[in-house]
Amino acid sequence: MANAADAHHDEHHDHYPSFFSRWFCSTNHKDIGTVYMFVALFAAIIGGGMSWYLRLELLEPGIQYIEDFQFYNVLLTAHGFIMIFFVVMPGTIGGFGNWFVPLMIGAPDMAFPRMNNISLWLLIVAFIMLLISAFVGGGMGTGWTAYPPLSNGIFHPSAAVDFGILALHLAGASSILGAINFIVTIFNMRAPGMTLHKMPLFVWSMLVTAFLLVLALPVLAGGLTMLLTDRNFGTHFFDPAGGGDPILWQHLFWFFGHPEVYIIILPAFGIISQIVSTFSKKPVFGYLGMAYAMAAIGAVGFVVWAHHMYTVGLDVDTRAYFTAATMVIAVPTGVKIFSWLATMWGGSIEFKTPMLYAFGFIFLFVVGGVTGVTLANSSADLVFHDTYFVVAHFHYVMAIAAIFAMFAGWFYWIGKMSGKQYNETWGKIQFWVFFIGVNVLFFPQHFAGLAGMPRRIPDYPDAYAGWNYVSSIGALITAIGTLIFFVILFRTYAAGEKAAQNPWGEGATTLEWHVPSPAPFHTFEDQPDMSGKAPAE
Amino acid sequence: MTNARLKNVRSAMVLFTVVAGMVGLAFASVPLYRIFCQVTGLGGTPGVQAHAPETATDIDFKVRFDANVNPGMPWRFKPVQREVKLKLGEERLAFYEATNLSDKPITGTAVFNVTPLKAGQFFVKIDCFCFTEQTLQPGETVDMPVSFYVDPAIYEEKNTRDVKTITLSYTFFPAQDGPEKVSAVQSSPAPGNKG
Numbered sequence: 066m067a068n069a070a071d072a073h074h075d076e077h078h079d080h081y082p083s084f085f086s087r088w089f090c091s092t093n094h095k096d097i098g099t100v101y102m103f104v105a106l107f108a109a110i111i112g113g114g115m116s117w118y119l120r121l122e123l124l125e126p127g128i129q130y131i132e133d134f135q136f137y138n139v140l141l142t143a144h145g146f147i148m149i150f151f152v153v154m155p156g157t158i159g160g161f162g163n164w165f166v167p168l169m170i171g172a173p174d175m176a177f178p179r180m181n182n183i184s185l186w187l188l189i190v191a192f193i194m195l196l197i198s199a200f201v202g203g204g205m206g207t208g209w210t211a212y213p214p215l216s217n218g219i220f221h222p223s224a225a226v227d228f229g230i231l232a233l234h235l236a237g238a239s240s241i242l243g244a245i246n247f248i249v250t251i252f253n254m255r256a257p258g259m260t261l262h263k264m265p266l267f268v269w270s271m272l273v274t275a276f277l278l279v280l281a282l283p284v285l286a287g288g289l290t291m292l293l294t295d296r297n298f299g300t301h302f303f304d305p306a307g308g309g310d311p312i313l314w315q316h317l318f319w320f321f322g323h324p325e326v327y328i329i330i331l332p333a334f335g336i337i338s339q340i341v342s343t344f345s346k347k348p349v350f351g352y353l354g355m356a357y358a359m360a361a362i363g364a365v366g367f368v369v370w371a372h373h374m375y376t377v378g379l380d381v382d383t384r385a386y387f388t389a390a391t392m393v394i395a396v397p398t399g400v401k402i403f404s405w406l407a408t409m410w411g412g413s414i415e416f417k418t419p420m421l422y423a424f425g426f427i428f429l430f431v432v433g434g435v436t437g438v439t440l441a442n443s444s445a446d447l448v449f450h451d452t453y454f455v456v457a458h459f460h461y462v463m464a465i466a467a468i469f470a471m472f473a474g475w476f477y478w479i480g481k482m483s484g485k486q487y488n489e490t491w492g493k494i495q496f497w498v499f500f501i502g503v504n505v506l507f508f509p510q511h512f513a514g515l516a517g518m519p520r521r522i523p524d525y526p527d528a529y530a531g532w533n534y535v536s537s538i539g540a541l542i543t544a545i546g547t548l549i550f551f552v553i554l555f556r557t558y559a560a561g562e563k564a565a566q567n568p569w570g571e572g573a574t575t576l577e578w579h580v581p582s583p584a585p586f587h588t589f590e591d592q593p594d595m596s597g598k599a600p601a602e
Numbered sequence: 603m604t605n606a607r608l609k610n611v612r613s614a615m616v617l618f619t620v621v622a623g624m625v626g627l628a629f630a631s632v633p634l635y636r637i638f639c640q641v642t643g644l645g646g647t648p649g650v651q652a653h654a655p656e657t658a659t660d661i662d663f664k665v666r667f668d669a670n671v672n673p674g675m676p677w678r679f680k681p682v683q684r685e686v687k688l689k690l691g692e693e694r695l696a697f698y699e700a701t702n703l704s705d706k707p708i709t710g711t712a713v714f715n716v717t718p719l720k721a722g723q724f725f726v727k728i729d730c731f732c733f734t735e736q737t738l739q740p741g742e743t744v745d746m747p748v749s750f751y752v753d754p755a756i757y758e759e760k761n762t763r764d765v766k767t768i769t770l771s772y773t774f775f776p777a778q779d780g781p782e783k784v785s786a787v788q789s790s791p792a793p794g795n796k797g
Contacts, residue, residue, distance in 0.1 A: 310635070
């Protein structure tokens, strides 16, 4: 990579490009990571704002604020798309992944820095397209699953769904390019002596995630293309009038969609592993088991997709298989949970904000995992399907858990990324407000769901009023917690104390703590020799 | 290109091939899915055979008939008989009656399945009007035959032994390349799930 001209250029660590070249034409993994995180924060305000508006409408029975039900559907669809594709994925994969994968493996940058830039800008264009879709002819009110016939030309005749499809195509292309970049970087550019079995677990999590992206997203792209041609060019992939089958879309979508939820949560596993190890001042328990548990989750994740569609009329033997296969996932996830606990066991635990968030993550993930095993039963799921019980389940296990991991990662690495340290007291206050908020928000949804409250409706019978009221109060507390986070974020940049090279002490052993804070523009041009070092050090 | 760069590009090429392969698999899933449903009878897809088994059993069975027309299609379509009683393995002929209510010739094609869905692989058609497109002249009424039998294996399989009645359902859609195709399809709401 380093030809003569580059080498000469790279000698000057303080030589930054001009503002436009640095942030808009960047090929530097740290700057691209920063822009990704900015995109995720910006999208989180929009996607989160939508959900708070939905909770405001659901505060009481009856219709108070959102009189146009299609608009309600548009909001919840956009909330799902934005949170998945434009908050969690850019935050964990684009943000922390770009920042810390090269640093942790001792590489000077990603393997394809310019492709990295393309990934970033494809994602931003995708986000703009998705926002446009909300303003075209009534918007896309299909839910993030976009099932036909609701998503076909009869029920969504305007171009809104086409804009949504193209937005997902672009976001998918962005993620595929990013994933290829990560795999090549991790396979080919590790520091000498850093074998695959010595990589930090965050790098392992990104490797598995990248493989899931490469295998799952093309299937979504194929399905979306069929939906697009069904809508515009007279094909009948999903239209029974021409011999097609709408259930085929559900198979294709969930063949992508189930690995997608692991794409969201695996990087979170990686972040939590680093943090639990750092603040317990111990290497992570069962390192190889942790790494291969993630690989197993990724592999099994491809053969369980139909547990999202137990109600479409699957054969009883088919449902028995998918129930059993789904429950198998509890084994590697259990390995991870117990290994985190074993890492803490006997450790000298320090309750800094990142560690609080790691604890919060484990709690939320276990709660969501337990309801996941419940829902895995196809017979029970016939009752739970499309109720708020499912909403509570996936927000616990995947959505809020991933947000907790992102907060954990932000508090853990902000000193390294910005050179400024956050305020510990306010960090802890923010954690507790947010933790109480999300639990008050989502726990009552289990009760509403068990009582039969359906998903995706703007109004509900009075019987569900109580728990919905509590849930909306929780949304308010969560909103306050989010506001406190943005105050901390602003204060850290404006008036944060200078961060030490390693603010966390002996527990923080990975390579990013061996470079100054903030990490210099160029790092590891001379790769460190890792032979003889312990795993993940 | 340096060696390291060449190695990176090679790895990326392999991965791009994997991506292309997965896109190909997504499209290959369309015919594979259809074949899978036909072979296994999953989702209530009936089987097709040239003739019924030589010997029928003496186990009583009932087959009901259901008829639907896409609202965009000006046809009347109904079964001549509501149900038939037969023995497992016995070949039967049943009729549907279709009338073109419009003043134009219309070509239709029928989509079909059976319920309960798990009985799909045991309901076997020998010949059916639904195998081809049907054209009706203005005002014309025709009887449309379907001959079938129920595979006695349905009684031996433990998951399907409880099934004593199968409902055969058809939905007529305007044929996609027929004279009525565009206006009829676009003005009609989607059919129910007859997958």
